[in-house]
Amino acid sequence: MEKVRIDPDIRRAATLPARVYRDPEAFALQRERLFPRAWHLVGDAALLREPGDRMPVTLLPGALDEPLLLARGKDGRVRLLSNVCTHRGNVLVTEPGRGQDIRCRYHGRRFGLDGKFLSMPEFAEAVGFPSRSDDLPEVPLGEWGRFLLGSLAPEVAAEKLLEPIRARAGFVPLEKLAFDPKGARDYEVAANWALYLDNYLEGFHIPYVHASLNEALDYAAYATELSEWGVVQVGVAAAGEPAFDLPAGHPDVGKRIGAYYFWLFPTTMFNVYPWGISVNVVQPLAHDRTRVSFLPYVLDPLKRGVGAGSGLDRVEREDEQVVESVQRGVRSRLYDRGRYSPTRETGVHHFHRLLVRGMGMEG
Numbered sequence: 089m090e091k092v093r094i095d096p097d098i099r100r101a102a103t104l105p106a107r108v109y110r111d112p113e114a115f116a117l118q119r120e121r122l123f124p125r126a127w128h129l130v131g132d133a134a135l136l137r138e139p140g141d142r143m144p145v146t147l148l149p150g151a152l153d154e155p156l157l158l159a160r161g162k163d164g165r166v167r168l169l170s171n172v173c174t175h176r177g178n179v180l181v182t183e184p185g186r187g188q189d190i191r192c193r194y195h196g197r198r199f200g201l202d203g204k205f206l207s208m209p210e211f212a213e214a215v216g217f218p219s220r221s222d223d224l225p226e227v228p229l230g231e232w233g234r235f236l237l238g239s240l241a242p243e244v245a246a247e248k249l250l251e252p253i254r255a256r257a258g259f260v261p262l263e264k265l266a267f268d269p270k271g272a273r274d275y276e277v278a279a280n281w282a283l284y285l286d287n288y289l290e291g292f293h294i295p296y297v298h299a300s301l302n303e304a305l306d307y308a309a310y311a312t313e314l315s316e317w318g319v320v321q322v323g324v325a326a327a328g329e330p331a332f333d334l335p336a337g338h339p340d341v342g343k344r345i346g347a348y349y350f351w352l353f354p355t356t357m358f359n360v361y362p363w364g365i366s367v368n369v370v371q372p373l374a375h376d377r378t379r380v381s382f383l384p385y386v387l388d389p390l391k392r393g394v395g396a397g398s399g400l401d402r403v404e405r406e407d408e409q410v411v412e413s414v415q416r417g418v419r420s421r422l423y424d425r426g427r428y429s430p431t432r433e434t435g436v437h438h439f440h441r442l443l444v445r446g447m448g449m450e451g
């Protein structure tokens with residue numbers, strides 16, 4: 089695929105070429121080069137309460153189908169392991185459950201909860217067996233409290249990725265959040281995942297697309313901050329709208345913050361509101377199809393119906409409409425690239441630079 093140059097100077101840069109959004113070949117490059125080296129949300133440690141608890145997980149169903157397994161060991165530690173038997177490749181765990189060890193249903197090989205090979209029938213005569221290659225490979229795991237992220241071959245340490253969220257949202261008592269399964273929703277969007285993110289990464293469209301959200305936020309004070317591997321958007325609450333009670337020493341003390349929108353490259357978003365957190369997970373399905381999961385974690389149910397964190401379903405539908413419209417637009421023969429607003433689209437510009445680099449298309 090042809091190289092792409094996104095000028096580091098936003099004032100001069102042109103946006104991502106339309107072909108990156110519409111071309112299955114670009115999606116194939118992302119699957120092959122970008123997703124395996126990035127971090128993705130894999131689960132909630134609170135679902136693995138006791139040693140022996142395990143659950144099968146996939147980093148990105150359809151786009152990064154690596155069978156993995158989260159397991160809490162006897163030492164209390166949660167590990168992310170390969171879910172593929174080291175004998176002849178059977179998938180080991182297919183349902184969440186609990187047990188002393190992990191046993192393959194094909195020929196009875198057993199592994200510890202730490203992935204170490206334990207036993208195997210009919211192998212007494214095998215030479216040089218067992219060896220370390222008979223253990224289940226362990227996959228790097230990152231943790232923001234209970235929220236677990238995994239990466240097959242990380243390009244960056246999880247700690248680096250999580251630094252901005254620890255600094256800004258470290259005060260949120262994550263262990264007290266109650267997951268609300270009834271409020272959880274999956275949205276199917278007929279658009280490229282990167283278009284969904286382009287839209288997520290700017291507040292520029294809020295006054296045009298989201299009438300109600302626009303009333304809850306102070307648009308003039310809306311701020312976007314970049315970190316090496318992410319973006320945080322800080323939504324200042326409009327007068328009379330709910331805001332965080334920030335602890336002493338917090339970088340935003342003195343401001344009335346109604347929402348923090350954290351994006352962790354490339355697929356994870358934590359939208360932090362006074363009522364709790366809406367975790368959004370972007371799952372790229374095809375070059376023109378994306379699933380987005382909304383997972384609500386509630387701290388204060390009374391605040392859920394007000395402010396920037398309310399009416400999320402309506403806001404999502406408004407976003408979907410515009411993103412799907414852009415997907416149709418990028419198929420035009422008369423459109424290729426645009427320009428960035430230097431004041432309002434720094435997050436989008438940053439994402440595009442990371443994306444092009446991650447695909448190995450940097451020109």
Ligand code: FES
Nearest residue numbers: 173175176192195
């Ligand atoms: S594939 Fe697991 S024991 Fe044979």
Ligand SMILES: [Fe+2]
Nearest residue numbers: 287297298407
């Ligand atoms: Fe939006």
